[in-house]
Amino acid sequence: MAGVGPPAALAQLPTYGVGRPPTVEEVKAWDLTIPPDGQGLPQGSGTAALGKPIYAQRCASCHGDKGEDPKYRVLTGGRRTLTAAELPKNVDWLIGGEPALTIGSFWQYATTLWSYINRAQPFDEPGSLRADEVYAVTAYLLHLNGIIGENDVIDAKTLPRVKMPNRDGFIPDARPDVGKTTRTRKR
Numbered sequence: 675m676a677g678v679g680p681p682a683a684l685a686q687l688p689t690y691g692v693g694r695p696p697t698v699e700e701v702k703a704w705d706l707t708i709p710p711d712g713q714g715l716p717q718g719s720g721t722a723a724l725g726k727p728i729y730a731q732r733c734a735s736c737h738g739d740k741g742e743d744p745k746y747r748v749l750t751g752g753r754r755t756l757t758a759a760e761l762p763k764n765v766d767w768l769i770g771g772e773p774a775l776t777i778g779s780f781w782q783y784a785t786t787l788w789s790y791i792n793r794a795q796p797f798d799e800p801g802s803l804r805a806d807e808v809y810a811v812t813a814y815l816l817h818l819n820g821i822i823g824e825n826d827v828i829d830a831k832t833l834p835r836v837k838m839p840n841r842d843g844f845i846p847d848a849r850p851d852v853g854k855t856t857r858t859r860k861r
């Protein structure tokens with residue numbers, strides 16, 4: 675055990691004598707988050723046309739053929755509903771009421787979509803898609819939201835360049851105790 679991890683991790687051991695620090699490989703396997711600039715995106719590519727059948731097979735049962743099913747999360751539509759002056763009452767914010775928080779209306783970066791699908795979807799089998807498949811369903815969802823064309827190639831270079839419709843809809847939180855990088859939603 676000696677020398678496997680930093681002293682802080684080893685310091686957790688004495689009480690019950692269980693556990694061990696994670697190995698470098700284990701940390702890497704969990705550290706899947708892709709930042710807005712796309713750093714760490716793997717090789718591979720996909721188009722909406724290629725993603726359509728994968729989506730039909732792996733995603734449509736829960737999200738609808740075109741991402742419109744409100745059963746869990748609506749993935750399309752809702753553009754410009756964030757700026758409605760009056761918010762209706764008794765709306766389920768999460769499943770596509772007004773404002774509808776969808777990929778096209780709300781998400782700030784296309785790379786987040788790749789990152790999220792890669793680690794969390796399909797919901798019943800997360801982590802089961804290959805990189806090419808994640809690129810392809812990401813492209814398909816961007817296409818369904820009217821953001822890219824059906825045959826636009828999405829890969830580690832092109833994905834970070836996709837400008838999401840709500841990219842500039844977030845404003846810095848001015849409160850001094852919140853920190854410079856914290857962002858909140860603009861109403």
Ligand code: HEC
Pocket residue numbers: 729732733734735736737746747748749775776777790791795796797798803811
């Ligand atoms: C078994 C049902 C199921 C399947 C299959 C499924 N999803 Fe989901 N999906 C969910 C649920 C439930 C959530 C909400 C998860 C949460 O809030 O933690 C979700 C959330 C999402 C979101 C986030 C939406 C948002 O704006 O918050 C995306 C994107 C998504 N799914 C994409 C996909 C893709 C792509 C596939 C296929 C590869 C897929 N899903 C397959 C059930 C499913």
